[in-house]
Amino acid sequence: MMREMTYLEAIRDALAYEMRRDPRVLLMGEDIGVYGGAFKVTQGLLDEFGSERVIDTPMAELCMVGVASGMAFVDLIPVVEIQFADFISNGFDSIVNFAATNHYRWGAPVPIVVRAPSGGGLRSGPFHSQNPEAWFVHTPGLKVIIPATPADARGLLISAIRDPNPVIYLESKYLYRSLRGSTPDGEDGVTPIGVAAIRRAGDDLSIITYGPMVHEALTAAETLAKEGASLEVLDLRSLKPLDVEAILTTVAKTSKVLIVHEANIMASVGGEIAALIAEHAFEHLDGPIMRVAAPDTPVPYSPPLEDAYRPDATRIAAAARELLAY
Amino acid sequence: MELSSEFLAQAHYWMRLARTLDDRAIVMHKQGKIVGGMFSQLGHEAISVGAALALGPDDVIAPMHRDLGAYLVRGITPRRMVAQFFGRVTGVSRGRDANIHGCGDLSLGIVGFVSMLPASLPVTVGMAHGFKLKGEPRVAMTFFGDGSSSEGLTHEAMNWAAVFNVPAVLIVENNQYAYSTPLERQMCIENIADRAANYGFPGVVVDGNDFFAVYQAASEAVARARAGDGPTLIECKTMRMRGHAIHDNMAYVPRDLLDEWTQRDPIARFEQRLRERGLLDDAKLSELLVRIEAEIDDAERFADESPYPDPAIVTEGVYR
Numbered sequence: 001m002m003r004e005m006t007y008l009e010a011i012r013d014a015l016a017y018e019m020r021r022d023p024r025v026l027l028m029g030e031d032i033g034v035y036g037g038a039f040k041v042t043q044g045l046l047d048e049f050g051s052e053r054v055i056d057t058p059m060a061e062l063c064m065v066g067v068a069s070g071m072a073f074v075d076l077i078p079v080v081e082i083q084f085a086d087f088i089s090n091g092f093d094s095i096v097n098f099a100a101t102n103h104y105r106w107g108a109p110v111p112i113v114v115r116a117p118s119g120g121g122l123r124s125g126p127f128h129s130q131n132p133e134a135w136f137v138h139t140p141g142l143k144v145i146i147p148a149t150p151a152d153a154r155g156l157l158i159s160a161i162r163d164p165n166p167v168i169y170l171e172s173k174y175l176y177r178s179l180r181g182s183t184p185d186g187e188d189g190v191t192p193i194g195v196a197a198i199r200r201a202g203d204d205l206s207i208i209t210y211g212p213m214v215h216e217a218l219t220a221a222e223t224l225a226k227e228g229a230s231l232e233v234l235d236l237r238s239l240k241p242l243d244v245e246a247i248l249t250t251v252a253k254t255s256k257v258l259i260v261h262e263a264n265i266m267a268s269v270g271g272e273i274a275a276l277i278a279e280h281a282f283e284h285l286d287g288p289i290m291r292v293a294a295p296d297t298p299v300p301y302s303p304p305l306e307d308a309y310r311p312d313a314t315r316i317a318a319a320a321r322e323l324l325a326y
Numbered sequence: 327m328e329l330s331s332e333f334l335a336q337a338h339y340w341m342r343l344a345r346t347l348d349d350r351a352i353v354m355h356k357q358g359k360i361v362g363g364m365f366s367q368l369g370h371e372a373i374s375v376g377a378a379l380a381l382g383p384d385d386v387i388a389p390m391h392r393d394l395g396a397y398l399v400r401g402i403t404p405r406r407m408v409a410q411f412f413g414r415v416t417g418v419s420r421g422r423d424a425n426i427h428g429c430g431d432l433s434l435g436i437v438g439f440v441s442m443l444p445a446s447l448p449v450t451v452g453m454a455h456g457f458k459l460k461g462e463p464r465v466a467m468t469f470f471g472d473g474s475s476s477e478g479l480t481h482e483a484m485n486w487a488a489v490f491n492v493p494a495v496l497i498v499e500n501n502q503y504a505y506s507t508p509l510e511r512q513m514c515i516e517n518i519a520d521r522a523a524n525y526g527f528p529g530v531v532v533d534g535n536d537f538f539a540v541y542q543a544a545s546e547a548v549a550r551a552r553a554g555d556g557p558t559l560i561e562c563k564t565m566r567m568r569g570h571a572i573h574d575n576m577a578y579v580p581r582d583l584l585d586e587w588t589q590r591d592p593i594a595r596f597e598q599r600l601r602e603r604g605l606l607d608d609a610k611l612s613e614l615l616v617r618i619e620a621e622i623d624d625a626e627r628f629a630d631e632s633p634y635p636d637p638a639i640v641t642e643g644v645y646r
Contacts, residue, residue, distance in 0.1 A: 058482070062448070070450060070453040074386075
């Protein structure tokens with residue numbers, strides 16, 4: 001059965017679904033219980049599951065992630081909410097040095113999920129708008145996923161909770177309430193981690209992207225369709241592991257690649273994808289690998305500055321036209 | 327607390343085993359069998375053995391690099407430990423982690439540590455929190471140092487332990503130096519344990535070179551935790567008797583300070599008590615040491631004969 005819901009409701013639906021299915025699953029975070037979360041993602045869950053499974057915590061991200069690892073060692077499955085992805089740096093050491101390395105070092109898995117609302121476009125300034133995915137993609141032992149649709153917001157979160165490894169689940173604040181979509185119920189909508197999705201098929205150029213930029217890319221593709229160009233849009237969904245096969249397949253099909261993400265450009269996920277294509281699909285390329293991403297600055301607040309910072313359909317379309325003409 | 331002669335003999339064995347293995351590991355390092363760093367626990371035997379012996383069979387422990395005795399008491403064999411030091415596939419981390427780091431084994435209830443102390447503190451608090459949520463009468467114990475008591479995470483974890491009143495025993499081994507940094511550059515108060523009162527749970531100071539004091543304080547803290555009365559911070563005052571790691575000659579430590587602490591050696595004091603109670607004499611001690619040397623000979627032989635990991639598996643095990 002399909003249900004219409006927002007991206008945010010889909011996240012809540014996945015949490016409740018997994019908590020009903022598995023009594024080991026619990027939630028921890030700041031203001032998530034009584035208040036229902038800064039964005040109300042966990043609203044209503046305290047009433048259904050009680051304060052031992054929806055745990056309001058002290059303001060202590062570094063401790064929280066360490067505590068989650070400890071709980072995982074005693075057969076619980078904690079889902080941690082970092083209130084804003086910007087604050088995940090406070091929990092960095094517990095994520096990258098402890099949780100991420102543990103299975104490799106001495107064999108004990110750390111099945112935790114760290115949820116972090118990320119991204120800008122909401123006039124929230126340098127510390128409520130960040131896209132920190134590259135830090136974690138660079139860390140062996142983590143999985144990193146970013147859903148772009150309500151169906152994947154639900155389906156990928158279910159997979160993250162069932163995954164025996166630490167998973168960083170970056171959810172788009174921009175899409176929370178602005179995006180509604182048809183979302184599967186029950187086990188039908190479980191999205192596997194590591195599998196990209198073609199959101200629009202095309203022949204002339206591939207846009208490889210993820211998260212909220214999928215929708216900007218689709219708008220740009222629609223614009224260019226009216227100009228006679230056929231664009232393919234690949235939604236990565238999972239940044240670690242990357243679906244390398246899907247990337248190379250779309251490159252072989254269109255021979256022109258535009259990589260788009262909201263995060264700043266330097267040492268970004270886009271750079272890694274460009275390197276993969278250069279190494280493994282060079283002979284298919286019919287033009288330079290191009291990137292549209294944020295400039296290498298903090299995320300600015302004032303609307304004209306943030307608009308200049310954050311990629312959108314117009315800038316994506318402009319880059320696509322340039323590449324199509326190459 | 328009246329302790330049986332069997333229990334005291336066990337405690338004696340574990341402390342002597344830890345010290346002899348530690349001494350022998352330094353020789354193995356000089357022989358080139360142990361590469362990279364090497365951390366000595368000399369002088370910390372009463373703490374690691376005394377605290378670990380206070381736990382029950384289903385409890386969990388997260389020791390650090392001065393707690394060789396705790397790993398041995400809780401079930402890591404000398405064979406696995408020496409193989410770990412040698413980077414062999416039969417070592418605790420199968421050659422993944424260095425020296426005594428990463429010596430975890432969940433089947434034994436042991437969590438391996440990472441270098442960023444006190445990273446095991448919140449993990450231990452999390453295990454204890456989990457026991458409480460599940461209604462299991464189990465206790466989680468961990469160790470950290472005077473240096474890591476200055477880290478912000480120590481505050482976060484102790485506060486969390488208090489807020490959720492978890493069954494955790496937190497042991498701080500105050501050995502006067504964090505690498506080369508003396509205590510007066512870590513803190514301006516007399517006792518780290520005094521901070522516990524500000525979180526809302528008991529903090530006790532014990533002589534970390536007195537096995538009986540450590541064991542009694544740890545046993546009381548374990549009983550308190552198991553009864554649902556929450557965490558305890560135990561500060562064990564001791565002295566790091568060798569450098570931070572094997573390369574460190576600790577020229578920065580005043581000679582007379584070391585001489586003073588040599589007089590308080592935890593094993594010498596324990597053995598004196600055993601002699602006073604008629605439980606030990608020269609012949610018995612010599613017999614024990616011969617047995618332990620043979621056990622470590624066997625462990626060294628086992629490690630020497632164990633293969634290194636196959637380089638082909640370097641990428642295996644990053645994920646479950």
